[in-house]
Structure formats: C-alpha cells, structure tokens
Amino acid sequence: MKERKAPLYDRLIQHQKEEPISFHVPGHKFGDIFPAEGKETFQHILSIDATEVEGLDDLHAAEEVIKEAQYLASRFFGAEDTYFLVNGSTSGNIAAILAVCRPGDEVLVQRNCHKSVLHGLELAGAKPVFFTPEYETRTHRYSLIHKELIDEALEQYPNTVAVILTYPDYFGRAYPIKEVVQAIHHHGLPVIVDEAHGVHFSLGSPFPVSSLNADADLVIQSAHKTAPAMTMASYLHRKGSRIDTSRLAYYLQMLQSSSPSYPLMASLDLARLFLSTFTESDKESLLSYITAVREAFKETDYLYEVLAVDEMDDPLKITLKAKEGYTGFQIAEQLESAGIYPELATSSQVLLVAGLIPNLEIETLKKRLRGVNWRLKSCGEHGTIKIEILNYPKVQSLAVSYQEMQQETPEFVNWSHAVGRICAESVIPYPPGIPLIVKGERMTEEQVRSVQALNKQGASFHNTAIKQGTWVF
Incomplete structure (x- = not known):
C-alpha cells in the first residue's frame, strides 16, 4: 500500500485547524469576509487560500513543504526537478524557452505548436524555424513526426540551438517520441516538450510513452487537463544536464505571480498523489x-x-x-x-x-x-463549405524577424487584401489555440480562404476582428 502523503495540502489543513488569526493578505481572511451570494460555494477553498506565513513555505524560495511536494512530484514523474506552475503551462513554455534561447538564436519548432510557444520565442528574440509533421489520413491531421524529419531540418539549419516539440497533439495523438528525442540529442541539442495533454502518460500502458521517459530535457504538463488539479495548475519538469537551472528559476520567478495561489499548489500536490496511487x-x-x-x-x-x-x-x-x-x-x-x-x-x-x-x-x-x-x-x-487541407512547407522560417517587426507599424486590412502581406498578429482558432497563420509569415491565398471558410462555419478566434480582416505589415 503506497503512502498517501500530500505534504503541502496536509500542512494547509493543519494550519486551518489551528484557527489562525489573520493580519495578513488575502483580504477575505480565510473566507470570513466574502459576499453572501458566493460564501457557501467558496468557503472550503478559501479556508486554505493562504499566503507565505511561517510554516507554509514560499514557491519562489521553497525550503519546506512546497519543496517536499515538488520533490515527491519529481520522483513520481521521473524528473530531476519539478516546479509547480500557477500561471498555467503557458508560463512554463515561456520560461523554458527564455532559459534556453537568446536573442538571434535559431530554434526548430513544431509547426502546430500552442500560441504560448510562439509568444516565448518572440519574447526571447529567437528565430523560429518551423517543421511540419506529416499528414496522417488516419487522423486527418498533421500529426506524425519521425527522426528523419528532424535530421533533415537540422541539416538545413545547422546553427539551431534547441528543438521545441508538442506531444501529444490536442487530440491525444502521439508519435515515436523516444527516437525523435534521441535524434535531437545526437545533434547535441536540448529538447523542450509541451506535453500539456500528457500528464497522465506517466501511468504507463495503455497510454502513450511520456516524453520524460524518453529523456526530454524540459517537459511542461497541464495537470488540470486530465489529472484532477485546478485550472491553471501545471508542472514543469527538468531532466539531464543541458539546462541552466539558474536561468530557468529566474524566468519562472519573473513570469509567475509573487503571490502564488495555495489552493492551486495544493491541487498539484494532490494530483500527484492521485496519479501515484492509481492502480x-x-x-x-x-x-x-x-x-x-x-x-x-x-x-x-x-x-x-x-x-x-x-x-x-x-x-x-x-x-x-x-x-x-x-x-x-x-x-x-x-x-x-x-x-x-x-x-x-x-x-x-x-x-x-x-x-x-x-x-x-x-x-x-x-x-x-x-x-x-x-x-x-x-x-x-x-456542411458544404469546405476547408481545404493546407499544404505547409516541410521546413520554413519567418519572412520577417521579430526584431524587424518591432520597428514596423501594422495596419488592418480586409481579407481580400491580405494575400502576400506579412501577418502582424497570429490568426488563432480557439480552442485549440494553435495558430493557423503565424506572426511574421507571408500569407497565402489558401490560408486566407481557410480563415474565411472557418468564419462562415462559425469557428471562434481569439481576435473577434478576424471576421472582417487581419493586421498586416
């Protein structure tokens, strides 16, 4: 029988039982001050919504119960370090990229990545080189990656400093991650994996292999997607010696709240407990x-x-x-x-x-x-409005760099005038949050037709103005 231990959650419950008198934030004072309309619904969670008082540790300088909770997570997932994320996998993706990439670095990136990966690359001032997974008729999506595809892209761009993968795709489709990671490591490069939808892969068969078991260097998982953690609660795992841990810790502090949510962190502690005791x-x-x-x-x-x-x-x-x-x-x-x-x-x-x-x-x-x-x-x-299958280049860099785009002023144009222009704001159907057209890319006629067809079918985009047109350089 495995020990059912959740040190952070247990300590919060103990603190609650001690009936503390709060002269500190948050202002709801463990739920004593709260609108009547929501008090019954929120009361239980507010009772553990604490702050960094004695005995409850500090996420950004963990030495006690948070450190222990993160250590237990690293042991379960097979990482050397595990960091709790309270700003979602978005913060983990961006921190990982900033830790590995410097301005001007070429980075190989899976084309169907989440928008947060692109935001991280832009903030880092990196030069993304996109590679497109092969189209699978079985899934009707670009979902297959193999080592030959990686080798070909890295031969074309020998100055690449890192590779960023998405695994699995939003629909749960995996690929031979072990051989892909091995191919990247053979080139001496670190691998960042956005494994937002694979936190439960560590449970083993019949689930696909986790990228941590494939020895990826940085792996980001959304614990709230399939494990029982609260929304925005995620993990970032480190493995191997290719990552500068001081840079990683610095950017995690920069990107995450200095007042992290204890309920979110406790839910990460409990999600790990749930997975580790799954029979x-x-x-x-x-x-x-x-x-x-x-x-x-x-x-x-x-x-x-x-x-x-x-x-x-x-x-x-x-x-x-x-x-x-x-x-x-x-x-x-x-x-x-x-x-x-x-x-x-x-x-x-x-x-x-x-x-x-x-x-x-x-x-x-x-x-x-x-x-x-x-x-x-x-x-x-x-149903008669057809969406054509877009033919993305196998390997493609941006037409204009992020640095160059910062010097330009975008203009809004109707879709009828968008073909051939440089995209100034990624066009992102949401969900899944995967850009159809990326910022810095020269827009093609088939891309514009696809966006217009999606609009007619009722797709949702993060920018509601997409229905009329788009921002371009």
Missing part, C-alpha cells in the same frame, strides 16, 4: 468505462464516425469525425443543446475528453444522446 484495477475500470462511452456515441453515429484508436492514441481522447454535409461545429452545438459539452470542435471533428475515473452513468449519456438525434438531422446548412 491496475483503476485502469481496468477506466478502460471499461471509456469503451462504454465510445459505444454510446456509436449508437447515434449516422452523422459522425467515432474514430478508432491505436497504441499511439490517448484512450482518454474520443474523436468524432463529421460525415459529409456536416461540420464539427454543428455537431458540437447540438450536443451542447442536450447538455453534453465537448472539449473542442473543428470544421470536421469534435473532441471529447474523458476523466481518469468513471464519473457518469452510461444510461444518462445514452438518454441525452438520443435527445440529440432529431436535432442533428436539420443542421447541415454549412
């Missing part, structure tokens, strides 16, 4: 549950296909592929009307994310799905 029996129960969920969706699959999974797929992710005449956006909208909320939708797919423990009655799900059926029959009006 084979728990896995069996989970897989049976996921099979039942998949079968429930297959019973109403005349407008979508439930994509099968293999050893490179995360079984927690269930993908619905819209059939001819329908879009993922329409299917998601109708599911939501029946109280079933997917993680995201694209023009052709809908992503569902299961938790690590069965959390609903399958018959309840089936009943709601049966209620969706009749609605879907009349929702095909936008």
Whole structure:
C-alpha cells in the first residue's frame, strides 16, 4: 500500500485547524469576509487560500513543504526537478524557452505548436524555424513526426540551438517520441516538450510513452487537463544536464505571480498523489468505462464516425469525425443543446475528453444522446463549405524577424487584401489555440480562404476582428 502523503495540502489543513488569526493578505481572511451570494460555494477553498506565513513555505524560495511536494512530484514523474506552475503551462513554455534561447538564436519548432510557444520565442528574440509533421489520413491531421524529419531540418539549419516539440497533439495523438528525442540529442541539442495533454502518460500502458521517459530535457504538463488539479495548475519538469537551472528559476520567478495561489499548489500536490496511487484495477475500470462511452456515441453515429484508436492514441481522447454535409461545429452545438459539452470542435471533428475515473452513468449519456438525434438531422446548412487541407512547407522560417517587426507599424486590412502581406498578429482558432497563420509569415491565398471558410462555419478566434480582416505589415 503506497503512502498517501500530500505534504503541502496536509500542512494547509493543519494550519486551518489551528484557527489562525489573520493580519495578513488575502483580504477575505480565510473566507470570513466574502459576499453572501458566493460564501457557501467558496468557503472550503478559501479556508486554505493562504499566503507565505511561517510554516507554509514560499514557491519562489521553497525550503519546506512546497519543496517536499515538488520533490515527491519529481520522483513520481521521473524528473530531476519539478516546479509547480500557477500561471498555467503557458508560463512554463515561456520560461523554458527564455532559459534556453537568446536573442538571434535559431530554434526548430513544431509547426502546430500552442500560441504560448510562439509568444516565448518572440519574447526571447529567437528565430523560429518551423517543421511540419506529416499528414496522417488516419487522423486527418498533421500529426506524425519521425527522426528523419528532424535530421533533415537540422541539416538545413545547422546553427539551431534547441528543438521545441508538442506531444501529444490536442487530440491525444502521439508519435515515436523516444527516437525523435534521441535524434535531437545526437545533434547535441536540448529538447523542450509541451506535453500539456500528457500528464497522465506517466501511468504507463495503455497510454502513450511520456516524453520524460524518453529523456526530454524540459517537459511542461497541464495537470488540470486530465489529472484532477485546478485550472491553471501545471508542472514543469527538468531532466539531464543541458539546462541552466539558474536561468530557468529566474524566468519562472519573473513570469509567475509573487503571490502564488495555495489552493492551486495544493491541487498539484494532490494530483500527484492521485496519479501515484492509481492502480491496475483503476485502469481496468477506466478502460471499461471509456469503451462504454465510445459505444454510446456509436449508437447515434449516422452523422459522425467515432474514430478508432491505436497504441499511439490517448484512450482518454474520443474523436468524432463529421460525415459529409456536416461540420464539427454543428455537431458540437447540438450536443451542447442536450447538455453534453465537448472539449473542442473543428470544421470536421469534435473532441471529447474523458476523466481518469468513471464519473457518469452510461444510461444518462445514452438518454441525452438520443435527445440529440432529431436535432442533428436539420443542421447541415454549412456542411458544404469546405476547408481545404493546407499544404505547409516541410521546413520554413519567418519572412520577417521579430526584431524587424518591432520597428514596423501594422495596419488592418480586409481579407481580400491580405494575400502576400506579412501577418502582424497570429490568426488563432480557439480552442485549440494553435495558430493557423503565424506572426511574421507571408500569407497565402489558401490560408486566407481557410480563415474565411472557418468564419462562415462559425469557428471562434481569439481576435473577434478576424471576421472582417487581419493586421498586416
């Protein structure tokens, strides 16, 4: 029987039981001062919403319970150091990039990366070189990376100082991460992996291999995506000797709040405890549950296909592929009307994310799905608007550097005048937050057509002005 120890959480509960008199921040005084409308809902979490008083340690100079909690996390995940992140994986991605890259450095970056990776590169003043994963007809996405692709890109750009990978993709699709990391290390380069959707991979089969098990140098995981941590709670792991830990710690202090949330940190402590005590029996129960969920969706699959999974797929992710005449956006909208909320939708797919423990009655799900059926029959009006598969270059650098763009003043133009211009603000469908067009890239006709088609289908973008046009240089 594994010891159920969560040192930070345990210390917060002990502090609460001591009935402390607060003459310090936060102003709600452990929930004593709070609007009546929300007090009952928030009370329990406010009781451990503390600050850096004696005995509760300091995230930015951890020596006691936070240090112990981070150490237990590093042992479980197989890292040499683990850092708690309270500003999301975004802060971890940016800190990792700033720790490794300096102004003017060439960095090899997976094209379908999260926007936070691009923000980190811009802040670092680096020169990104994008490589595009191969298109897989099985997933209908650019999702396959292999060592030959890495070797080819590094031969073209021999001055590269680091490689940034995204693993798995948003839909849980993995690739041979061990051989890819080995190929990068063979060139003597550090590997940063945005593993936001793979925190549970450390549980082992049937989940894909974690990039930490592949000896990646810096790995960032969103503990809140599939582990039971609070939103914004993430881990950053370090492994090996290629990373300057003093630079990493400095940028983590710079990018994270000087008043980190104790409930968020405690949830990271508890998420590690949850994962470390997850049993084979728990896995069996989970897989049976996921099979039942998949079968429930297959019973109403005349407008979508439930994509099968293999050893490179995360079984927690269930993908619905819209059939001819329908879009993922329409299917998601109708599911939501029946109280079933997917993680995201694209023009052709809908992503569902299961938790690590069965959390609903399958018959309840089936009943709601049966209620969706009749609605879907009349929702095909936008299904004939096609989104072409964009042909990204295998390897591509920016047309204009970040430094050069800082000297220019952007202008807003209608999409009809955007082709051939330099993108001045990344065009980002959200979710998933992966740029369709990146800042500094010269826009193509097919990219513009895709954005216009997505707008017509009802896609959401972080910049609402995208419906009219875009910022260009």
